[in-house]
Amino acid sequence: MKITIFGCGYVGLVTAACFSQVGNQVICVDNNEKKLKKLKQGVIDIFEPELENILKASIKKKNIEFTNDTAKAVTSSTIIFICVNTPPLENGDADLSKIISVAESIGANINGFKIISTKSTVPVGTSRKIKKTINSCLKAKIxxxxASNPEFLKEGSAVKDFMKPDRIVVGINSNQAKKIFQELYGPFNRNHDKLIFMDIESAELTKYAANTMLASRISxxxxxxxxxxxxxxxxxHVRKGIGSDPRIGYNFIYPGCGYGGSCLPKDVKALNMTAKKCGYDAKIIQAVNNVNENQKEVIFNKxxxxFGKIKNKKFAVWGLSFKPNTNDLREAPSKKIIELLKKNGAKVIVYDPISINEFKKEFKDIKSCDSMYEVLNDCDALIINTEWQEFKSPNFKKIKSKLKENLIFDGRNMYDPKIIKKYNIEYHCIGRK
Ligand SMILES: NC(=O)c1ccc[n+]([C@@H]2O[C@H](COP(=O)([O-])OP(=O)(O)OC[C@H]3O[C@@H](n4cnc5c(N)ncnc54)[C@H](O)[C@@H]3O)[C@@H](O)[C@H]2O)c1
Structure with a gap:
């Protein structure tokens, strides 16, 4: 099949890579010239296991093309996915300006029957807006x-999630579209049928419902x-006690210093705005967000x-990304903690296995170190924000020998307090004595 993808970020690139790997012809459009230039050489600026390898292989086989030529991209394919970002507006609503701008390009260039599907997370009613926008740009009756095909991949395991999805939700209006989606997702649907067809509004809401459910569990x-x-x-102990109940389960019940990332925070806020616009006061959803905002300050409050005062105290930070296996810093709790430390006159030095370059774009004045132990030199305490594998079983003797005060603030409850006690390290974590 010929597929066009607007937006070459996490979702667009993974979608493009996976569809091209199984033999489709994929054209990717982005309005970021610098990004496009790198992508043409198979270089990506996000960390996502396997993604670069697949893209390079597809470029070599000529199964994938990167362009800023929207006319060519629209006319070449029958199915077009919109994967641009939908960041939050100040009031929490989703900013749909990029979606609408893509819809205008499609409307201006469409030359025959197409399916135009969102993969971006968009509020209920957006597909109707896309249809209206395209119709308003048409030069002839076409x-x-x-359709709405929300994406459920998780950063850090995005390729795996796309290749072996738990479910593929598709909101459509016709049998013709249904058949096209069945064919398109055939290679990812062989083990058993994972396609769940529904009306467009329900598909749009399903994505917000999933993320809000996950965020609710964390909050x-x-x-x-x-x-x-x-x-x-x-x-x-409580986590294990409740997780063992199959009705509850162990996933997404880890206490910590708050959820972050490009999806959960913005989607919870956007769903709240959707409810508000309908005149419905979504109390639980507001509380999920408020609890999370407070939780991002829990480690700082500890x-x-x-310390009482922290002016001129020096803190080493392990972990910057909002979760392991990604360099995504969007809404990461680490940023809130670092800002608060700085505001109160403390010195900060950071270590993260892969997010330092991203971090430096926003925090130019914060020093970093490329060793998880050297970063501790002359520091009063260690703060942990991300549960990277390499932090799971560290050399506590070495940590102790480097820190001025034997002190760890752990926002991810990574260690057993009994083990830490043996090293005579003072350990502050979440929800434990
Ligand atoms: N990142 C995730 O884990 C994830 C998972 C599921 C769903 N989503 C949703 O998917 C959407 C995209 O998320 P992302 O993380 O991939 O975003 P991203 O910011 O990584 O990528 C978006 C891309 O779209 C490009 N773009 C913006 N406007 C454009 C335009 N008019 N024409 C062409 N390209 C344009 C940007 O340059 C960028 O490369 C969002 O709605 C998000 O909520 C994200």
Whole structure:
């Protein structure tokens, strides 16, 4: 099949790579010239396991092409995916300007029947807006269909998630579109049928419902962790105690210093705005967001409680990305903690296995180190924000020998307090004594 993809970010590139690998002809469009230039050489600026290898192989086989020629991209394919970013506006609503701009390009260039599907996360009603925009740009009467195919990949395992999806949700209006999606996803659907067809509005809402459900579990767990601290319980025991109930399960109930990333925070806020616009007061959804905003300050509050004043104290930070296996720093709790430390006169030095370059784009004045132990030199305490593999079983003797005060603030509950105690390290974590 011939497929066009607008937007070469996490979602667009993974979609393009996976569809091209199974033999489709994919044309990718982006309006970032610098990015396009690199992509043409198979170089990507995001860290995503396997992605670069697949892209390079597809470029070699001529199964994939990168361009800024929207006319060519629109006319070449029957199916067009919109994968541009939908960042939050100040009021929490999703910014659809990029989606609408792509719809205008499609409307201006469409030359025959096409399916135009969103993969971007968009509020309910966006497909209707896309249809209206395309119609308003048409120069002649041309048949086209809009669809919603929300993407559920997780950064860090995006290629694997796309290749072996749990489900493929598609919102469509016709049998013709259904057949095209069945054929397109055939190679990813062999083990058993994972396609779930529904109406477009339900597909759009499904994506927000999934992310809000996941965010709710995290925020509820963080609230329970804060209660555990108040009453002298250990949230890690509680986690195991409730996770063993199959109705609850172990996923997404890890307490920590808050959720981040490009999806959960913005999607929770956007769903709240959708409800608000309908005149519905979504109390749980607002609370999920508020609890998370507070939770991003929990580690900082512990630091202030421990030190009183932090002016000229020096802190080493392990982990910057919002989760392991990605260099994505969007809404990462680390950024909030570092800003608060800086604002209160503390010195900060950071270590992350792969996110330093991204970090430096925003925090030019913060020093970094390329060794997880050297970063500790002359520091008063260590702060952990991301549960990278290499932090899981560190050399505690070495940590102790380098820190001025034997002090760890762990926003991810990575260690067993009993083990840390053996090293005489003072350990502050989430929801545990
Ligand atoms: N990142 C994820 O894990 C993830 C997962 C599922 C869904 N989503 C959703 O998918 C969408 C894209 O997310 P992302 O993380 O891939 O974003 P991204 O910021 O990584 O990539 C978006 C790309 O679109 C390009 N772009 C913007 N306007 C354009 C235009 N008019 N024409 C062509 N290209 C344009 C940008 O230059 C950028 O390369 C968002 O709605 C997001 O919520 C993201």
């Amino acid at each position: 048949k086209f269909e809009v 509820l767990m963080n609230e329970l962790a804060n209660i555990a601290e108040c009453v002298g319980a250990d949230i890690e 630091i202030m409680k421990r």
